[in-house]
Amino acid sequence: MLLQAKSLSFAHPGQKSIRFPDFNVDSGQSLLILGNSGSGKTTLLNLLGGLLSPASGEVVLDGVKINELKGQKLDLFRGKNIGIVFQKPHLLAALNVRENLELAHFFGKKEGQKTNDLLKDLGIAEKAKSSVLTLSEGEAQRVSIARALANAPKLILADEPTSSLDDSNTEKVIRLLQTQASKIGAALIIVTHDQRVKQHIPNFIEVKAS
Numbered sequence: 379m380l381l382q383a384k385s386l387s388f389a390h391p392g393q394k395s396i397r398f399p400d401f402n403v404d405s406g407q408s409l410l411i412l413g414n415s416g417s418g419k420t421t422l423l424n425l426l427g428g429l430l431s432p433a434s435g436e437v438v439l440d441g442v443k444i445n446e447l448k449g450q451k452l453d454l455f456r457g458k459n460i461g462i463v464f465q466k467p468h469l470l471a472a473l474n475v476r477e478n479l480e481l482a483h484f485f486g487k488k489e490g491q492k493t494n495d496l497l498k499d500l501g502i503a504e505k506a507k508s509s510v511l512t513l514s515e516g517e518a519q520r521v522s523i524a525r526a527l528a529n530a531p532k533l534i535l536a537d538e539p540t541s542s543l544d545d546s547n548t549e550k551v552i553r554l555l556q557t558q559a560s561k562i563g564a565a566l567i568i569v570t571h572d573q574r575v576k577q578h579i580p581n582f583i584e585v586k587a588s
């Protein structure tokens with residue numbers, strides 16, 4: 379089993395504790411995290427990516443308890459093994475498209491996937507030297523997906539990747555994430571409240587505010 383989430387709970391400062399369901403995900407599998415607005419979906423994704431530390435429980439990725447790693451060890455483990463697609467692209471404005479991807483290789487201390495191949499796969503090869511400030515929203519989002527895939531991670535986490543897209547682009551982005559995940563044998567976890575995504579990925583867990 380690639381990823382195991384066990385007895386996880388978390389409380390933001392001044393907020394009620396959120397308890398999350400247990401689940402496992404294998405390499406090559408896709409899973410949706412569903413739930414109402416404010417139920418804790420992004421919080422769970424941040425726990426899985428080691429961006430937050432749980433109040434109780436554990437996240438085990440490839441036999442490593444992420445929640446027991448700290449500082450540089452955690453950053454390096456995340457850089458090598460986890461690719462995160464955030465709600466907003468968060469690209470570095472001073473760097474062009476190619477450099478934004480190469481930065482991921484640098485932080486992951488890993489050669490990973492070839493930048494040219496990745497840009498071609500995601501249909502943005504002709505933008506390699508463009509400033510990220512000149513990209514359309516959809517292009518910027520594809521660059522952020524390419525960056526998450528650059529190190530060929532074992533786990534891909536995506537937070538609401540389709541919320542601002544129309545139906546046809548929603549389908550394209552989900553296909554892209556699934557195709558890329560299966561190409562590198564990664565597990566794919568997508569947070570969404572977009573009902574359209576359920577048509578493409580039937581496997582889901584639901585986060586409920588208690």
Ligand SMILES: Nc1ncnc2c1ncn2[C@@H]1O[C@H](COP(=O)(O)OP(=O)(O)OP(=O)(O)O)[C@@H](O)[C@H]1O
Pocket residue numbers: 390391393413414415416417418419420421422571
């Ligand atoms: N930094 C924070 N400080 C305090 N409370 C927070 C913080 N981040 C989130 N929360 C609260 O924690 C709860 C869960 O938030 P979270 O963002 O995980 O929900 P979500 O299910 O992803 O919501 P949405 O679908 O609206 O994005 C919410 O009640 C939210 O207000």
